[in-house]
Amino acid sequence: MNRQVLRGAKVLLNHRFLEKDVAVEDGTIVAIGNDLQGDVTNISGYLVPGFIDEHIHGIFGNDSMRGEEDILGMSERLAMHGVTSFLPTTMTEGVEKTRNAICGIAKAMKEYSGAQVLGVHMEGPFVSPKALGAQNGDCVLAPTMENYKALVGENEAIVRLMTLAPEMEGAEEMTKYLVANGVTVSAGHTAATYEQMEDATFWGLSQGTHLFNCMSPLHHRAPGAVGASLTLPAIAPQVISDGVHLHPAAVKLACIANPNTILITDAMEAADMADGQYHLGGTDVYVVNGAARLKEGNLAGSTLTMDRAVRNVMRFAGISLEEAVSMATERVADSLHLEKKGRIRVGNDADLTLLDDELQVKMTMVSGKTVYHAK
Numbered sequence: 445m446n447r448q449v450l451r452g453a454k455v456l457l458n459h460r461f462l463e464k465d466v467a468v469e470d471g472t473i474v475a476i477g478n479d480l481q482g483d484v485t486n487i488s489g490y491l492v493p494g495f496i497d498e499h500i501h502g503i504f505g506n507d508s509m510r511g512e513e514d515i516l517g518m519s520e521r522l523a524m525h526g527v528t529s530f531l532p533t534t535m536t537e538g539v540e541k542t543r544n545a546i547c548g549i550a551k552a553m554k555e556y557s558g559a560q561v562l563g564v565h566m567e568g569p570f571v572s573p574k575a576l577g578a579q580n581g582d583c584v585l586a587p588t589m590e591n592y593k594a595l596v597g598e599n600e601a602i603v604r605l606m607t608l609a610p611e612m613e614g615a616e617e618m619t620k621y622l623v624a625n626g627v628t629v630s631a632g633h634t635a636a637t638y639e640q641m642e643d644a645t646f647w648g649l650s651q652g653t654h655l656f657n658c659m660s661p662l663h664h665r666a667p668g669a670v671g672a673s674l675t676l677p678a679i680a681p682q683v684i685s686d687g688v689h690l691h692p693a694a695v696k697l698a699c700i701a702n703p704n705t706i707l708i709t710d711a712m713e714a715a716d717m718a719d720g721q722y723h724l725g726g727t728d729v730y731v732v733n734g735a736a737r738l739k740e741g742n743l744a745g746s747t748l749t750m751d752r753a754v755r756n757v758m759r760f761a762g763i764s765l766e767e768a769v770s771m772a773t774e775r776v777a778d779s780l781h782l783e784k785k786g787r788i789r790v791g792n793d794a795d796l797t798l799l800d801d802e803l804q805v806k807m808t809m810v811s812g813k814t815v816y817h818a819k
């Protein structure tokens with residue numbers, strides 16, 4: 445196998461940019477240094493670890509509940525935005541529908557041609573009827589082992605992230621079981637108190653799903669799930685930095701309060717599409733000026749892309765490119781226990797994104813293969 449050497453870019457290493465060669469062979473980063481031997485490709489700009497989107501429902505007319513073809517469509521499109529791996533995210537839907545969606549994701553994991561399909565993020569159905577947002581209340585289930593096994597079927601091993609409401613009866617046992625099986629558990633669509641959230645961290649819960657959205661708000665005498673997600677070091681809060689789901693100052697607050705804060709898009713099929721009428725799960729969604737809402741007005745996913753999320757968070761929170769990139773890469777990898785992703789490091793997967801001086805995506809590489817090149 446040929447050894448490819450990427451030369452000329454500023455490379456994100458140890459949280460700073462250094463002009464180094466990066467050598468890639470057999471899908472892996474094999475060397476970092478000066479004047480490395482191999483087939484040299486001259487590049488320029490910023491070479492960063494590929495973005496990881498752990499919470500995304502769709503993009504460019506594709507929806508993760510619709511099966512394999514749509515997941516493959518997402519994979520291809522996401523590469524254009526510098527995303528090298530992602531977790532297609534299921535909605536709170538019926539058992540049959542969820543099971544089929546997970547089946548589609550399992551198939552796509554073997555066939556993707558763009559961003560790597562890492563597995564499943566289940567957003568529900570173990571959520572609180574008090575904090576549904578765009579989730580279907582008719583399909584909410586109690587977090588029992590029986591329900592879980594029915595939902596995941598034979599594909600349990602590909603579940604990597606679970607959003608649940610920790611205050612539900614049975615959530616403790618479910619969380620402990622999932623964590624013991626390598627699944628990251630996130631509190632979301634929840635009315636939990638601060639105390640319930642803290643207890644859940646002792647069971648192994650370690651994220652907060654779309655911070656501020658669909659979770660018990662911060663009150664100074666009752667800090668709720670928001671207060672817990674902002675202040676507990678055990679939690680990595682997810683933020684949607686689109687300027688619609690959160691005021692820029694709320695994004696800034698999260699960045700200041702919790703150094704684990706990570707970027708997600710929560711995008712749905714209207715991302716990269718014109719305004720109009722779309723679907724999320726089985727529900728109609730109306731997109732006006734890029735904001736996706738149900739008929740009732742609830743926000744229903746976003747039209748954000750990860751490259752834009754990175755640029756936005758720099759502006760919203762006044763942070764550096766180095767830090768913004770870490771919010772979309774190493775912090776996500778750490779929280780999902782992806783040891784070979786999220787950093788440019790010898791031995792890691794060659795998942796790389798090249799940004800130009802305006803921080804637009806120029807090139808995306810997944811496992812050493814160039815899957816996107818800007819014209």
Ligand SMILES: [Zn+2]
Pocket residue numbers: 499501533567710745
């Ligand atoms: Zn979502």
